Each structure stands twice: as structure tokens, then as C-alpha cells.
Amino acid sequence: MRDQTVLVSGASIAGPALAYWLHRYGFTVTVVERAPALRPGGQAVDFKGRTHLTVLERMGILDDVRARRTGTTDMVFVDAEGRELGVLGGDFTGGDLEILRGDLAEVMYERTANEVEYLFGDTVTALRDTAEGVRVEFENAPPRTFDLVLGADGIHSRVRALAFGPESDYVTHLGHYYCVAGASRWSDAATPRERARGYAHNTPGRLAIDGGSKAQQMYMFAAPELDYSRTDTAAQRAIVERTFADMGWHTPRMLTELAEFDDLFLDSISQVRMDGHYSRGRIALVGDAAYGNTLAGFGTGLAIVGAYVLAGELATADGDHVTAFAAYDRIMRRYAKIAGTSNTGRFLAPKTALGIKARNWFIGSRLFTLMLKYGDNAANDIDLIDYPTLVDAR
Template identity: 45%
Template sequence: MARSILVSGAGIAGPALACRLGRTGFSVTVVERAPALRRGGQAVDFRGPVHMRVLREMGLFEALAERRTHMGALQFVDARGRVVFTLPPSFAGGELEIERGDLVDVLFQKSRDSAEYVFGDSIASIAQDGGGVDVTFERERPRRFDLVVGADGLHSRVRALAFGEERRYVRHHGHSVATFRMPNLLGLERRGLVYSEPGRAVVVSSTRNVEEAVVMLVFTPSNEPLRTRFTGMGWEVPRLLPYLDGASDLYTDTISRVDVDGLSRGRVVLLGDAGYGATIGGQGTGVAVVAAYVLAGELAREADHARAFARYEATIAGYARGCQATARHMGPFFAPRSRAAIALRNAMYRALTSRPLAGVFERMTASAASDVTLPTYV
């Protein structure tokens, strides 16, 4: 039975797996390229009975609930700041929303005593045989493990080494995204505002810390610098853009999804965004934690890693694809390419969030998150 496991990535999926595996007698090492935990990013959410069950069984629910954002509505506004339509709190926040940094901290605190964490390093090469995996690192000495888990995100190094180059698996959906933090100039209190113009949108929200706001920029590809891409927009955008220049936590990426032909190669397996991620809109956080719960459970009850990997994939693959399905619509949803498309979006969501259809809308946002039958693990 495999006992030593190397996990690449200390974001969400990796520490979630370490939380579960460390209690069942495995020797877990988590290696992370960054010099410390990455605590920034957008708020993330959990929704539906599957997510709630997993959080409770992993002993995470109470700690996360203490830090929940209690986020309110997401309002779409026009250039004069008038509300065009409002999405209910459950649309973006689900049943339990938490800032990503808080979730990372809880997972780390829950796993640090049962797992070894190595920061400021990454995997350089992987060579596997019938008995294990020889791993070299960028900085640390080479080591041998029974199994390697790639939980290192959309642009996974483990996936590139064991499965092949990124272009075979990452599909770009035609928009990009950037996020950064700034002072809460708009005085938001646990709510968000969205302003769209053709091919670009600005989302501003404030959650638990009312002194701070998180800005998300959504845009169609351009050769222009990011600041230039948003210069000339209306509403409050001119007040926000100066904070982009000095943002120390600026994150940018394409809005993409990962599709792999099988989640394992021998003794290497993919978890979370590395195997079935989407940049935004694919419920990646909830899927990652559920998948970590399943992978840990299968490894704990099955001596043969190949059979454990197969059962993990059989349980998770279809579920993850269902959650990913909405990701390709996120760019056009926030930043439609034309004024006509913006008007159509506004009319459609005004109808969906009206009182007669409110129940239907709630079910739409939660159904994919619950579309999986989980085994019972001891």
C-alpha cells in the first residue's frame, strides 16, 4: 500500500487532501512554488448538500463558518450608477462564502501537524517505475515517493511533466480576467457592483473587511497594456484604475478550462484545477474539496493505487465536467462583446431574478454542485 505521497501545490486542493490523508496514516509532503501561502484572491463559495456534507465530515465547517463573508447582493449598474438588475446573494456566495485567503489558512492550520510543507520550491522532474516515483526539485535534494499528486492549478507543472504540454489540455474561452485589492473607495458593505461595456467589465466588491475592496476586470484579448484596455470606461472606473498600477497582488489569466483524457498516469494523479479546473465560474473550490475528500477516501480503503485512482476518477470526472460547463459563459456574462448583447443579458437576468422565477434561478445555481453520489468513507 502506498504510504508516502508528494502533493504539488498548497492552494486549496493540496491542503484539503493533506487534511484528510494525514489522519489515515499516510506520510504527506506538500511542495509549493511560492515562498509562503498565497492568501489573496476573490471570495470563494460552497453550496448544496454535497459541499456541506464534505465540509462537515472533514471537520472544516465550523472553522469556515466563523469566517464567512455574509456577502449580499451583486448589482449590475449603468454608467450613471443606476441599478439595472440584482443577483441574489446565493448566486455568487452560495450557502457559505469565505475569502480565499481565509480558506487557505484554515486548510493549512488543519493539516500542518500531519503533513510536511516545503515552500519556495517546485518539482523539476518525475521518473516513475513499478515501485515508486523519483522526484527532483528546483532547490531541495531528490526524493522518492510512492505517489505524486498534481494539485498545482490550471497551469500545472505536474501535468506537463507526466501528461504532456499544456496546449493539449487547456482551452481558452475568449476572455481574460485580472484581480487586485484596493481601498474601499465606493463604501461598499458586503455587496458587489458590476459595470459592463462591450468587451470589458469591472466588478467591485467588499466582504468582511469593509476597509478593502476587491476589483475584478474581465476583458476580451488585446495587445494593449491592461491599464490602457480599461482607460476611457465610464462609471467609477477612472477612480479605480490608479490602484491597478501599484497593486502588489495583481493576478491575471485567461478564462480557460482544463480537459484531460484520464486523471492519472501510473503513480501520478491530478486533483482540482490541474485536472478539471476553470478560471472562474466552474465552482472550482467546491469541486476541489469534494475531489480531495474522494481521492483521500479511495487511497485509504484501497491498497492498490491504480484501483483507487480509477474509482476516484469514476466518481469525480463527470461531476467536475458538469460544474465546468458554466465556465465558458463567464466572460460573455460579465463582458458581452456588443451593446446589443449587454441589453439582452440585462433583460434575461431581470426576468430570471423576478419574483415568479426566483425559485428556478436558485435551483439553477445549485444543481451542478450536488450532482454526484459520494461513497461513504470511514
């Protein structure tokens, strides 16, 4: 049965990882991606512990990822006059191995581009799940039928909305928004591999992170759900400018430079809640589409582990999606619990002055060290089946 056709929606992290494993196991794979090409640069993502590194090693990309790793950066919280209030160590923010999201996507894309069909500049518009396969309609390409459809298209997953129901049924807004601007300028050449320092300033409910003049910026702020288009960069920039207009510190200069960045990205800090059921019929979800928690620190690792498990279960079940999806749901239901343990907005942009003071104390305490240890243990809390060896032995 492993000559099946599979459509993967999304070409960021989980999508190319799925494509790699599925092709290796004998499936015919098509990846559809809304963007016209791979997105360069982007914010840094990281891997933690032996489980994540083992999956990268089994993919054969661990050395490539290490070669393009970023430097470790301590986040220094300062007051309006620049006095140091607390330090969030780079070991927390960067894990064991940190790389720009775009660089990671490029590494994985290069491993699959010659064997996998990529449809850039397109998206899924309709799905009809039948006994014979899933009939898929695209925005641009003609309709096609696939044996399986896998949604790896992020927290705002189109596949999830079409197959499971509206986003409001599965995505919970956690009370904050974040904005990254100028990420494409954060190249490997500009990011030293030695330890560096970045600076951040809080006022109640707001955080601004300054990467230096005309370099990457990041903002975070508390707000109820906002009504804006995720494709309207001007509207997103206006929200940030309005929210941070009176903040002080370096923010006036940052907002002046914000107009120069055309790669601004604003989104809510949200969590996906699927109750441990990531599949329905011939359709399954992986990565942020299934168990996303914005900026929680485990999303990239969950994505590559989830892709590894889903493809491995499909291969060992010889393409029997009912058996494979049930096993995938069971395995990831337990492992993905780690995605529900963090609210980054509340931690980095507390809503009160007392909350900011408590956060600064906490990151220098033994309690914070214990929290880091818990996170490291949770990242490895899975019995990682050696699917490549198991499949090859058959």
C-alpha cells in the same frame, strides 16, 4: 500498504485537503508549494449544497469556515451615470457559504501543519515514473522518490505538464481574461456579514467592478490569447490600463489606484479538458489541475470533493493506486461535468451591447432562477461515500 509516501503539489485548496485526508488514513505526506508562504486574502470562494458542506463537516472544519465567512454581496450592474440596469444576487455569487480563498487555505493548513511536511518556496521540475515509485526533482530541494505524486497545482499545473503533456493539449482559452487587484485588503473586518452591494459597469467586451476607493477591484475583458509573463505584475497592470483607458464611469479613478496594489493578478478564463482521465501511472490530478473552469462557481467545491474521493479511494484500496485511481476517475468523470457548463467571461462581459442588455434581462427572469436550481442540483449530484467510517471500520 498505507505507509506509502505521497507528494502533493500545491497548497491552495485541494492540496491541504488531500494532505488532511491522506494523513488521517496513514499515508506520509509532503506538500510542495511554489509561493514562499500561504497566500493571504484572495478572492471569495464558495460552497453550494449538502455535498460540499458534508465534506467540510467530515473534515471537522465546517464551524471554522462558518466563523470566517464573508458577507453576501449583490452585484449591481449600472450604466455610466450610475443608473441600475440589473442585479446579480449574492445567493448566486456567494453560494451557501462564502469565504476568502486565503482564509480557507489557512484553516486547512492549520489542521495539517504539525503532521504534514510543507516545502514552501519550491516546485517540481521533473518527474520519472517507475515501477518502484516516482523520482521527483525540485527547483531547490534535493531529488526524492515518492510512492505517489498528486497534482493539486491549479489550471497551469506543473505536474500535469510534466506527466501528461503541454498545457496547450489540455487547457482551452475561453476568450476572456480577468484581473483581481487589492484582494489582500478585503479582510473579514472590512467585509460585513450582512447583505451588501457592489457595483459593476459594462461596455462591449469589458467589465469593471468597483469595490470602493482603495478597495478590491476586478476587471474582465474579451481578448485572444495574450503573450505575457504570469510573474510580471507590471506587464499585467499595463494590459489592464491599456484595455480600460477609455471606459469612463469610475474606471479612471480605479486605474489611478491600481498602481498602489502589489497583489494584482491577471489570468485567462480557461477550461481544463482531460476527457475524464485524471491519472497516469503513479500520478494523478485533482481540483483545477484536473477539471478547472475559471470563475465558473464550482471549482472550490470540486476541489474539496475531489480530494475527499481520491484520498478515500486510496485508503479503501489499501494504497493500490491502480484500483484507486480507476475508481477516482470514474466517480469524478461524472461529477466534474458540472465544470463544463459555464463560460463566465461571456456571461459577465458580453462582446456586444445587445448581449449586455440580454444578460441584464436574463438575470431578472424566471429562466435565471431555473438555472440556479440546476446548478444547486448538479453540485449535489454524487453518491458521497462515507470513507472515514468505511476506513475506520476496517
